[in-house]
Amino acid sequence: MKKKTLVIIPLIFLAGFWYANSGSGFMTGTDKSDAAELERAVSEKVVERGDIFARVSCTGKIVPRLEIEIKGKASGEITALHAEVSSRVEKGDLLIELDPSDEERNMRQAEVNLASSRARLDQSRHVLQREKGTLELDKSRIREDLATALAEVEESKKQVHRYRTLFKSKMISQENIDKIELQLTKSMADYAKAELRIKDLEVTETALAIREQDIILAQGNMESDEIALEKAKQRFQDTRIQAPITGVITERHVQKGQIISSPTSNVSGGTSLLVVADDSALFVEASVDxxxxxxxxxxxxxxxxxxAYPEKRFDGTVVLVDAKGIETSNVVTFGVKMELEAAARKALKPGMTANVDIITAEVRDVLMVPTEAVVSRSGKTFLMIPVDSKMVGSGERMGKRDRKKGIADSDLSLLTAETLASVETRGRVLESGQTLETGRSGKKGSGRGKGRGRGDGSRRLIPVTTGITGEGKTEIVSGVEEGQKIALMDSKSSKWTKDGQGKEGRPRGGMGGPGGLMGIMGRRR
Incomplete structure (x- = not known):
């Protein structure tokens, strides 16, 4: 507090000294003609209430939601063309017909091949089924023969054993034994033949298994021919080119009678036929710095x-901002995509050049002043007001978005225009030595240098809190009230330039000049 008092007292003393001398013809670094010129360079405005929009402007191109280039899957001559540029089509509508002769022949050949495959498969299945039946019968018959042969062998063995016993008793002759042994040998031979037939059946079963594999191959061939037929039918259908989406034809590249190539059989990518655009929504694609x-x-x-419609405005919304910029001639831009509202579809067309204003911020019914009236210094912002203009008291409502406590008059007395130097304005800099007082060059009551506000033209700076800036207006959040008079320098004035020189190039002294009060304040700070 003591330090602040020590600073304020000398400032008040110096201000009084300057004021006393000004009445006897002592000028604030300007002669009488300079003062008159400076007075004319200052205008007065009032704090207004309104809307402010911060904008980023760019240009772009109107594009549809989707654009599809149509190419034919089949090759051939165009025999009919059912679409023109600007024609509206629905998904599935017939657009182009190609000569179907080749594809029709291919389809018939595929049908014949499939029929042959099916016949061969059916025949193989019938033969296999018949051979399987024969095998089962042979198995049954051989099993019976094997059982009979085995029974005969067992019976012959018993007969041989009995005959040998009788022969030892000399009840039968050797001839009888030889006959029974021969019978045993025959029975054993029949049994051996039956076993061989069983092994032959195993070979037959193996052959039938191979036939089953042949049937599987025949089944595969038939399925392959079915697929070939489906492809042939599809190629036949491809000779009738249909609309892939609902939209508008925007380009046509072929004529009736022209022979086109398929992209599936041509390394060049095939012939481009039409371009259809989905205009159910319109977008603007633009580049932003x-x-x-x-x-x-x-x-x-x-x-x-x-x-095309300079008086109309179309609204939209930003939907996409590119994550990566594109550098062109050392200038980096980012793509921005914006969707237009439905009403725009009735008037706008794809390909139009669009002038775009992106509303990056907006406030409504707020206090605002011309941007050039806002003065900034050391990170703080001020407005210049006539000395006799009403000040905003503590606790008054400053703006729609702020109710902060006001600034005391005792503090504002330190911020008069006579005591501020090196003031930077938005778009203009007031260098040290350029005074902001505009008419106190004459004696009291002389009426010289009358300003547009107070008669003597003196003004002071008050601190304010600013919000967004746009369209030449700056939002004032706190510090002034609606209707408050403010002063601003005419930026077009040729005499009051940034270098602090008058028309004749003489440096301005006085309170704002080197060695004046502002210089003292600058050194104290």
């Missing part, structure tokens, strides 16, 4: 105009 892209985000409102 890297300096502005940080302000652009999806969801922001956009306003679009086109040369």
């Amino acid at each position: 890297e300096c502005d892209i940080g302000q652009v985000k999806p969801g922001q409102r956009v306003e679009v105009t086109v040369d």
Whole structure:
């Protein structure tokens, strides 16, 4: 507090000294003609209430939701063309017909091949089924023969054993034994033949298994021919080219009688036939400079105009911002995609050039002033007001978006125009030595240098809190009230330039000049 008092007292003393001398012809670094010129360079405005929009402007191109280039899958001569440019088509509508002769022949050949495969498969299945039946019968018969032969062998063995016993008793002759042994040998031979027939059946079973594999192969061949027939039918259908989506024909590249190539059989990619656009939604694709892209985000409102309807404005929304920029001639831009509202589809067409304003911020019914009236210094912002203009008291409502406590008059007395140097304005810099007082060059009551506000033209700076800036207006959040008079320098004035020189190039002294009060304040700070 003591330090602040020590600073304020000398400032007040110096201000009084300057004021006393000004009445006796002592000028603030300007002669009388300079003061008059400076007075004319200052204008007065009032704090207004209204809407402010911060914008990023760019140009772009109107595009549809989707554009599809149509190519024919089949090759051949165009025999009928059912679509023209600007024709509206529905998905599935017939657009182009090709000569189907070749594909029709291919389809018939595929049908014949399939019929042959099916016949061969059916025949193989019938033969296999018959051979399987024969095998089962042979198995049954051989099993019976084997059982009979085995029984005969067992019976012959018993007879041989009995006959030998009788022969030892000399009840039968050797001839009888020889006959029974011969019978045993025959029975054993029959049994051996039956076993061989069993092994032959195993070979037959193996052959039937091979036939089953042949049937599987025949089944595969038939299925392959079925697929070939389906492809032939599809190629036949491909001679009738249909619309892939609902939309508008935007380009046509072929004529009736022209022979086209298929992209599936041509390395060049085939013949482009038509282009159809889905115009159920329209978009604007634009490029935004890297300096502005940080302000652009999806969801922001956009306003679009086109040369065809200069008086109309079309609204839209940002839907996409490219993640990566594109460098062209050392300039980096980012792609932005914006969707237009439904009403735009009735008037706008794809391909039109669009002038786009992206609303990056907006406030409504707020206090605002011309942007050039806002003065900034050391990170703080001020407005210049006539000395006799009403100040905003503590606790008054400043703007729609702020109710912060006001600034005390005792503090504002330190911020008069006579005591501020090196003031930087938005778009203009007031260098040290350029005074902001505009008419106190004459004696009291002389009426010289009357300003547009107070008679003596003196003004002071008050601190304010600013919001967004756009369209030449700056939002004032706190510090002034609606209707408050403010002063601003005419940026077009040729005499009051950034270098602090008058028309004749003489440096301005006085309170704002080197060695004046502002210089002292600068050194103290």
